[in-house]
Amino acid sequence: MPLCDDIKNIALFATLTDQQCKSLAASCHASSCPKGTLLFSEGSEAAGIYIMLSGRVKIFRAAPDGREAVLHVFGPGEPLGEVAVFQGGKYPASAECVETGKALFLPRKALREAISKDPGLAFNMLAALSSRLRAFVAKVETLTLMETPQRLAAYLLLASEEQKNENTDVVHLDVSKSLLAGILGTARETLSRCLGRMVEQGSIRLEGRKVFILDRAFLEELAKGTENL
Amino acid sequence: MPLCDDIKNIALFATLTDQQCKSLAASCHASSCPKGTLLFSEGSEAAGIYIMLSGRVKIFRAAPDGREAVLHVFGPGEPLGEVAVFQGGKYPASAECVETGKALFLPRKALREAISKDPGLAFNMLAALSSRLRAFVAKVETLTLMETPQRLAAYLLLASEEQKNENTDVVHLDVSKSLLAGILGTARETLSRCLGRMVEQGSIRLEGRKVFILDRAFLEELAKGTENL
DNA sequence: CGAGCCGTTGATATCACTCAAACTACGTGG
DNA sequence: CCACGTAGTTTGAGTGATATCAACGGCTCG
Numbered sequence: 001m002p003l004c005d006d007i008k009n010i011a012l013f014a015t016l017t018d019q020q021c022k023s024l025a026a027s028c029h030a031s032s033c034p035k036g037t038l039l040f041s042e043g044s045e046a047a048g049i050y051i052m053l054s055g056r057v058k059i060f061r062a063a064p065d066g067r068e069a070v071l072h073v074f075g076p077g078e079p080l081g082e083v084a085v086f087q088g089g090k091y092p093a094s095a096e097c098v099e100t101g102k103a104l105f106l107p108r109k110a111l112r113e114a115i116s117k118d119p120g121l122a123f124n125m126l127a128a129l130s131s132r133l134r135a136f137v138a139k140v141e142t143l144t145l146m147e148t149p150q151r152l153a154a155y156l157l158l159a160s161e162e163q164k165n166e167n168t169d170v171v172h173l174d175v176s177k178s179l180l181a182g183i184l185g186t187a188r189e190t191l192s193r194c195l196g197r198m199v200e201q202g203s204i205r206l207e208g209r210k211v212f213i214l215d216r217a218f219l220e221e222l223a224k225g226t227e228n229l
Numbered sequence: 230m231p232l233c234d235d236i237k238n239i240a241l242f243a244t245l246t247d248q249q250c251k252s253l254a255a256s257c258h259a260s261s262c263p264k265g266t267l268l269f270s271e272g273s274e275a276a277g278i279y280i281m282l283s284g285r286v287k288i289f290r291a292a293p294d295g296r297e298a299v300l301h302v303f304g305p306g307e308p309l310g311e312v313a314v315f316q317g318g319k320y321p322a323s324a325e326c327v328e329t330g331k332a333l334f335l336p337r338k339a340l341r342e343a344i345s346k347d348p349g350l351a352f353n354m355l356a357a358l359s360s361r362l363r364a365f366v367a368k369v370e371t372l373t374l375m376e377t378p379q380r381l382a383a384y385l386l387l388a389s390e391e392q393k394n395e396n397t398d399v400v401h402l403d404v405s406k407s408l409l410a411g412i413l414g415t416a417r418e419t420l421s422r423c424l425g426r427m428v429e430q431g432s433i434r435l436e437g438r439k440v441f442i443l444d445r446a447f448l449e450e451l452a453k454g455t456e457n458l
Numbered sequence: 459c460g461a462g463c464c465g466t467t468g469a470t471a472t473c474a475c476t477c478a479a480a481c482t483a484c485g486t487g488g
Numbered sequence: 489c490c491a492c493g494t495a496g497t498t499t500g501a502g503t504g505a506t507a508t509c510a511a512c513g514g515c516t517c518g
Contacts, residue, residue, distance in 0.1 A: 061370040064453065069373035071366060086352065087359035092366045115351065122344065122351040123315065129358040130316035136365035137300060137321045141290040143372040144298035144414040147505070178464065185373040187507060192466055224293065376473070407496065419474060421498055464515075472507080482497075488490090 003030060006053055006104060010077050012128055015120035027110035033057075033103050039080070039095040046084030046091050048107040052076050055101015058179065061093050070182035072135065073098070073175060079128060085111055098179060148186045149194050149229040153222040155184060156204070160213060169213035197229050232259065235282055235333060239306050241357055244349035256339035262286075262332050268309070268324040275313030275320050277336040281305050284330015287408065290322050299411035301364065302327070302404060308357060314340055327408060377415045378423050378458040382451040384413060385433070389442060398442035426458045 003025040007013050013021065030053060033039070039050055042061060050057075052074055059072040059080060071093055074080055084091045085108040097103075115122050142151045160171045173180060181191040198204045203219055205212040213219065221227035232254040236242050242250065259282060262268070268279055271290060279286075281303055288301040288309060300322055303309055313320045314337040326332075344351045371380045389400045402409060410420040427433045432444040432451075442448065450456040 061366065061374075063374045067374050069370045071369055083359040083362050085359075086355040088363065092363045112352075115355075116348040119345040119348070119351065122348065122355070123341075125355060126315040126344075126351070126358065129355065129362065130312040130314075133312050133358065133361060133365065134317065134321045136362065136369065137290065140300055140365065140368055140372065140414075141298045143369065145290075145292045145296050176464070185369075188465070189467080189508085190506060193506095196466080405496070406498095416475060417497075418476085418499080422474095425498080459518105461518085462516090464513105466511105466513080468510085468512105470507105470509085472505105474503105474505090476501105476503080478500085480497105480499080482495100484493100484495085486492085486494105488492095 003028065003104070006030070010051055010079075012051070012077075012079055012124050013121070015124060016114075016118065020114065020118065024106065024110060024114055028104055028106040030102055030104045033097040033101055035097055035100045037097040039097065039103065040091050041094040042092060043090055046081060046089055046108065048105055048109075049079050049081040049085055049111060050095070051079045051104045051106065053102040053104055055097055055103070056099035056174070057095050057103075058098050058182075059093050059095050060182070068182060069185065070179065071139075072132075073179070073183065075174075076101075082111075082125065082129065084108075098175070143185050146223075146225070148184060148190050149197070150223055150225060151184045151186075152191065152194050152198075153219040155180075156211060156213065157216070157219055157223060160216075169216065171211040171213065173209040173211060194229070201229065232257065232333070235259070239280055239308075241280075241306075241308055241353050242350070244353060245343075245347065249343065249347065253335065253339060253343055257333055257335040259331055259333045262326040262330055264326055264329045266326040268326065268332060269320045270323040271321060272319055275310060275318055275337065277334055277338075278308050278310040278314055278340060279324070280308045280333045280335065282331040282333055284326055284332070285328035285403070286324050286332075287327050287411075288322050288324050289411070297411060298414065299408065300368075301361075302408070302412065304403075305330075311340075311354065311358065313337075327404070372414050375452075375454070377413060377419050378426070379452055379454060380413045380415075381420065381423050381427075382448040384409075385440060385442065386445070386448055386452060389445075398445065400440040400442065402438040402440060423458070430458060 004021050007021045007024055013024070016024070033055055039057065040046070054076055057074050057080060058070055059074065060068045060070045062068045080095055081091060115125060142154060146154065156171055160169065163171060175183065177191060178188050181188045184191060195204070195206060199206055203213070203215040205214055218227060222229065233250050236250045236253055242253070245253070262284055268286065269275070283305055286303050286309060287299055288303065289297045289299045291297045309324055310320060344354060371383060375383065385400055389398065392400060404412065406420060407417050410417045413420060424435060428435055432447045434441040434443055447456060451458065
């Protein structure tokens with residue numbers, strides 16, 4: 001069972017025994033997701049959760065006029081759609097693949113059974129939701145009290161934290177600039193202008209999707225609101 | 230034990246047996262919270278969760294310049310601070326009492342033990358966090374794609390839904406207008422102006438903290454973005 | 459080669475924040 | 489009973505930032 005190995009590599013299921021993994025593997029299935037695939041849409045009945053094995057998904061809410069609010073971008077190992085399994089029964093947002101990959105689907109019944117049998121899994125799930133909540137807290141904070149340049153600076157610094165495997169000051173944007181604009185809650189044009197001003201001001205250098213941080217201190221001041229662009 | 234009765238009335242603990250309630254009651258304690266009390270502040274080490282028995286608390290993040298982003302306002306029966314119990318160990322935001330009342334404190338260890346013993350409680354907790362996440366999804370959506378008048382209209386309609394015990398079209402604001410401005414992610418002045426325009430336009434009537442909805446259809450159109458103020 | 463997506467730049471208008479001031483309601487203490 | 493302080497609220501005027509509309513160049517992919 002190749003699925004079994006996939007499951008063991010998911011942080012959420014790290015505490016499970018081989019036996020439990022097999023049992024889970026029996027009720028779930030993997031499918032390939034070309035870019036553009038809609039995994040589920042807001043308001044639709046929730047059949048279960050998805051976990052990306054590869055590729056990338058954006059979670060968003062769409063307005064009638066076509067604009068959308070990006071809530072998260074999830075990569076491999078991250079579960080999506082759990083909220084609907086535990087409350088309400090319907091997905092609160094839509095999920096669309098933005099980078100071709102594979103997704104694992106796990107029916108809600110199987111997940112609930114696994115949780116009720118294993119308190120460890122319950123705690124992992126609680127921790128996952130909690131960390132999601134933390135992300136939202138940060139998002140609401142930036143949306144409410146920061147303006148676009150500050151949000152952008154904060155994003156770049158955070159991304160460089162996460163990518164500190166390479167100890168240089170290079171951040172590789174793992175999303176398109178359009179999507180990044182969505183993540184920051186602004187328009188493509190505004191993001192473009194902000195980046196332009198940062199380059200002009202000398203705090204960063206741009207090279208495609210690579211961002212070279214030239215003046216980290218300045219970005220930090222900017223994120224704190226001490227400085228202006 | 231009066232605490233035991235209090236615990237049974239909390240939705241989160243509805244599934245617990247009398248025995249389990251007693252055990253929980255033994256490890257928690259209630260305290261009075263005058264308006265202005267800071268229950269905890271962001272970044273501080275989390276000792277456990279609080280559950281309001283009466284009164285009201287606002288959860289917020291503060292910026293260095295004194296402005297703040299209001300994340301939630303919780304009333305009786307709602308737990309706060311759970312995120313830190315399951316992940317990270319530190320509170321992600323601050324909690325301040327905005328209406329004098331009483332709060333129950335439950336140490337994290339006691340909560341974790343209770344959850345590991347009772348899958349039902351684990352599911353209740355997962356449901357509570359999930360519904361919190363739904364609230365955040367809605368909040369991020371309004372912050373990202375709506376402007377203040379639309380957010381206000383959406384808030385009024387939602388509040389009138391929740392207060393449909395009285396079948397009239399009267400919404401009683403349970404928070405001060407300043408706090409409401411914080412909840413909507415805007416400035417006091419802007420909120421004041423928006424309300425003024427609504428009154429002028431004829432869709433609502435104001436009387437202290439009471440809002441009379443005169444033209445519900447208009448507010449609905451406004452919230453959808455179809456109409457303007 | 460054309461279609462479509464991505465990214466940039468410019469011009470314009472509008473919204474909302476900031477600063478500033480007055481006005482209410484409420485409770486306290488003289 | 490009134491003067492006073494505080495907290496809450498409203499209004500005005502000015503300014504800055506961002507969304508929107510529009511046009512253009514680059515890129516990939518069929």
